[in-house]
Amino acid sequence: MRVNSFGTGSGFSRRIERVVWMISNRSVVLAVSSGIAYPLCERYADREVKVTFILGEIAMAAESLRSEFLCSLTGFVAPPRDVGATARGTRRFYPAIGGSFEGPRLRGEVLPDGGDWLLLRPDGVLEQDVRITLKTDDGAFIYVRYAGMRHGPPEVMARLAQGEAVDPSEYYFRVAPMFETGAERYAWLNKILAVGVGERLPPNMVRYDIFEIL
Numbered sequence: 001m002r003v004n005s006f007g008t009g010s011g012f013s014r015r016i017e018r019v020v021w022m023i024s025n026r027s028v029v030l031a032v033s034s035g036i037a038y039p040l041c042e043r044y045a046d047r048e049v050k051v052t053f054i055l056g057e058i059a060m061a062a063e064s065l066r067s068e069f070l071c072s073l074t075g076f077v078a079p080p081r082d083v084g085a086t087a088r089g090t091r092r093f094y095p096a097i098g099g100s101f102e103g104p105r106l107r108g109e110v111l112p113d114g115g116d117w118l119l120l121r122p123d124g125v126l127e128q129d130v131r132i133t134l135k136t137d138d139g140a141f142i143y144v145r146y147a148g149m150r151h152g153p154p155e156v157m158a159r160l161a162q163g164e165a166v167d168p169s170e171y172y173f174r175v176a177p178m179f180e181t182g183a184e185r186y187a188w189l190n191k192i193l194a195v196g197v198g199e200r201l202p203p204n205m206v207r208y209d210i211f212e213i214l
Contacts, residue, residue: 065213066213066214067195067211067212067213067214068211068212068214069103069104069209069210069211069212070103070105070106070194070210070211070212071101071102071103071104071105071106071107071210072101072102072103072207072208072209072210073099073100073101073110073196073207073208073210074099074100074101074110074205074206074207074208075096075098075099075110075132075205075206075207076096076097076098076099076204076205077094077095077096077097077115077116077204077205077206078094078095078096078097078115078204079094079204080092080093080094080118081093081095083117086119088119088121089119089120089121089122089127090119090120091117091118091119091120092117092118092120093115093116093117093118094115094116094118095112095114095115096110096111096112096113096114096115096116096132097112098110098111098112101134103210106136106142106186106189107136107137108134108135108136108137108140109134109135110132110133110134111132111133111134111135113132113133114130114131114132114133115130115131115132116128116129116130117129117130124151124154124157125149125150125151126149126150126151127147127148127149128146128147128148128149128150128175129147130144130145130146130147130148130175131143131144131145132144132145136183136186138185140181140183140185140186141181141182141183142179142180142181142183142186142189143179143180143181144177144178144179144180145177145178145180146175146176146177146178146196147175147176148173148174148175148176148196148198149172149173149174150171150172150173150198150200151171151172152170152171152172153170153171156170156171157171160200163202163203164202165201165202166200168197168198168199168200173197173198173199173200174195174196174197174198175195175196175198175208175210176193176194176195176196177194177195177196177210178193178194179192179194192212192213193212193213194210194211194212194213195210195211195213196208196209196210196211197209197211
């Protein structure tokens with residue numbers, strides 16, 4: 001937004017030092033003047049806020065979230081062990097029994113250790129708490145932990161629970177992996193955030209496409 005100044009309705013005009021785009025529950029644009037932020041909206045503190053467009057043009061752009069494909073990961077789990085009903089819901093542990101991963105910069109196997117401490121919440125959401133170890137094809141070990149959520153319409157989730165193959169577009173399945181390794185050649189993994197889109201496949205497989213957030 002090309003804006004040089006704005007008024008508050010009382011005839012007092014402030015020079016804008018910069019414009020800040022903030023996104024929360026709704027989009028808010030702030031003009032910053034003398035270290036104070038003023039929202040560029042119709043009313044502020046019972047005063048009209050009028051924006052003067054010097055060039056009569058809008059050039060506002062919010063930077064979009066960018067990502068890059070990191071890898072696809074496929075994992076297999078053993079039958080669950082019931083932890084039981086807890087204060088937060090029903091907890092089950094699914095032991096990891098193997099798998100594989102592959103991407104442009106890393107590939108290898110999922111070791112048969114760790115697993116998913118899955119929580120079925122009272123609202124029907126499946127909340128994941130996963131810890132696994134990866135071994136790359138060149139011998140490095142990578143510890144991975146991630147939280148995630150899986151939910152959808154009751155009839156869709158019932159089909160998944162019964163072991164049916166369900167199109168992943170019919171339910172929400174997202175994870176947020178974090179990586180930890182002492183291998184120098186993969187040290188960059190210690191410094192990134194990632195998100196994954198998941199798919200539950202019968203009888204005991206999960207698959208993720210994982211993306212690095214740039």
